[in-house]
Amino acid sequence: MNGRVDRLRERLEEPLLVSDAANVFYLSGLESSNAALLVEPERVRLFTDFRYAEGARSIEGVEFVEAKRDLYQTLSELLDGTIGFEATSLTFERHARLHAGGLDLVPRYGRVEELRAVKDEDELDSIRRAAAIATIAFERFADKGDIVGHTERELAWRFEQFLHEANADGVSFPAHVASGPNAAKPHSNPGERRVEKGETVIVDAGCVVDGYCSDCTRTFSTGPLPDELQRAYDVCLDAQLVGLTAVKPGASGPGVDSAARDRIEAAGFGEAFGHGLGHGVGLLVHEDPRLAQESRSTLEVGNVVTVEPGIYLSGLGGIRIEDLVVVTDDGAEVLTSYPKDLRTLD
Amino acid sequence: MNGRVDRLRERLEEPLLVSDAANVFYLSGLESSNAALLVEPERVRLFTDFRYAEGARSIEGVEFVEAKRDLYQTLSELLDGTIGFEATSLTFERHARLHAGGLDLVPRYGRVEELRAVKDEDELDSIRRAAAIATIAFERFADKGDIVGHTERELAWRFEQFLHEANADGVSFPAHVASGPNAAKPHSNPGERRVEKGETVIVDAGCVVDGYCSDCTRTFSTGPLPDELQRAYDVCLDAQLVGLTAVKPGASGPGVDSAARDRIEAAGFGEAFGHGLGHGVGLLVHEDPRLAQESRSTLEVGNVVTVEPGIYLSGLGGIRIEDLVVVTDDGAEVLTSYPKDLRTLD
16 A cells, blocks of 8 residues: 555554544545544555545555444444554544444554654645745734734634635634733634734644644734733743754653743743643644653654743733744754744734 | 533433533533533532633633643542543543543433533524524625636635625634535545536535534536436435425434435435435534434424435536524524525536
C-alpha cells in the first residue's frame, strides 16, 4: 500500500483496528466520520458505510468492505481473533460491543499518532503553505486597522475572510478574537463586545491546506496600555523568544516549557500563565508532541509544534504570542513570520 | 441550579459523570473541550482546567473545581464511590484510568441525550433563527446564480458568506457543494471541479445561532438534465414530501424512514438511497432521534429532525432534498422554507 502503513506494521504486535478519524485519513486518505481500518501483516481492510463508498472504493492497496451505518455492528460480525485497538479514541461502548462479539482486544496507545508526529516533506509543504496564508491574513488584518468599535465577532469573521482570500481550504478552528477583559480568558469565544481604546486584542487563528493545519496568535494594542499590561507583553515576548531557542531535537516537552515558563515566573507572572507552552499541529490542530510540564514527549526532527506563552490578568486583559515551528537539525524553523513587536491598531 | 439538571436527576440511579462536551454545555452553559460535570442529588461539580476557569467560576449553581490539564488525573484523584458514566463518549483509556483510581463505574446510555432530543421554547427559537438564516442564504445563492464555471469550493465559500451576512454565529459544518459526478457521493468535500451545464449541484449547509444548528439541502440544475436524473429528482421530491407527512408524535424512526424509502424503492432507485432519512439536530448537527431502519427512536413533540432522502447515480449525478422540521402536536412544522421545485441556475 504505502509507506505509512509499512511503518505502522513494523510497530505492531497484532493486527490494529484504526478507528480514530485522523488516523484513518493519515493511513488511507479517506475523510470519513464513520470508518475504520484493520491493518494486518498482509492486507488492509477499510470499513465504511454507503455514504463514503465511492471514495473508499477508489483507494489503492486497501480492500473496501461496505459496512452498515452502525459500523461497529459490522466489525463485531466480521472480525475475529486477537486485535489491537486505539485505547484513547475507542469509546467504552464500542469496546464492549467488539468484546461481546468475541474479539480478543488489546489496548494500544499512540501507534499512529507517533508516526503522525513526524512530518514528511509533503506534509511540511502543506503546513508551510497554511502558515504562510496565516501570515498574509495577519498582514492584511493589521494593514486594514479599523478595529476599535468593532465587535470581536466581526473581527473574527474579517480574519477568516482574509484567510479564505489568501486561498485557505478552510479554517483550522473558528478564529478567536478576545479584547479587553475577555482577553484574560484563554478560551473565550468572540462575542458582541466592541473593542475599546487602550487595551489588548488577542487574535488566534489558523487555516487548513490539503488537510493540514496552521495555528498562529498575535496580540495587538489599541493605544497606550496600562503599565502592568505593557510589562506583561514584554515579558511574554521575551519568554516566547526563549521558548523558540529551546526547541531542538532531543529537547523534552517539559524542558522547552520550562525555558519559557521560568522567564514568566521570574517576572512575577507565573500564576497568570496556566496553560502549556505548546502542542503539535498537523491533521489536527492539537496533536503530539506536547510542550508542557506533564508532557512525556522528546522532540524529533520533523515535529511541528506551537510555541505560545500567555499572560492573563483577570479584569485587565491578556497577552498570547504564538508561532508555529518545525523542528530541524539545527533547532526550530519558524513558519509564521508576522512580526511580534507590539503593534497598535485603531 | 436549573431545570435541566433537575430533570436529569430524576433519571439517575447514581451520580452521573457527564463528560460529553455537548452534554456539559447543555447542562452548565460552559463550552469547553476539557470539562466534566458530576451530577449528584444535592450538588453539581464542574471540573475544568485553567483555560476555562474564568467562565466556569461565573456559572451559578455549580461548584467549580479547577482541574489539571489532564482532567482525568484530577477526576481519578478526587472522586470515589459508585458513579455512572457516559458509555458512548467516554474512551476506553479514560474509563480504565477512573477504574484504576478505585471508582465503581456503571455504564449509562443517552441520559442527557434523551433530554436534549426534546427542545424547549428557547432552543426552538434559536433553531428557528438558524433555519431562517439558511433559507435566506439559499435565496441569495439562487438569486445570484452564476454558478456554471465556478468551482465547488468557491461556491461553498460563497454560501458560507451568505450565511454570515445573514447573521449566523458560524457554520454548523463546512458547506457542502457537490456537482456532476461528485454529487453521486453523498459525502464528498467541495473541490476544484468546476460546475458544468446540464448537471445537478447539491448544496448542503447550515449555521449556528446561540449554539444551535440548522441543516438544509437543496439540489439545483444547470440546464436540462439527462432523463434519468430528472426522474430521480421528481422521485426524491415526492419521497421527501411523503417523509414530511409521516413525521408526527408517536411515529417510529424506521416508520418515517420507510414512508419515504418505499417511494424511492417503488421507482426503482432503492439501491441508490443508501443512507437514513434523517437525524436530530440541536447543539450538534447529528444527534437523536434518528430516522432510519436501525433506529429505535419514537418521535415526540419538540424533537427537531431532518428529512433528507437522496438518490445517488454513480457517474451521472445525485439528488438530495433536506428540510429541518420540528415535531408538533399535529405533525411537522417545516423550518427551512426555501422552495423545493427544481430550479435552474447558470
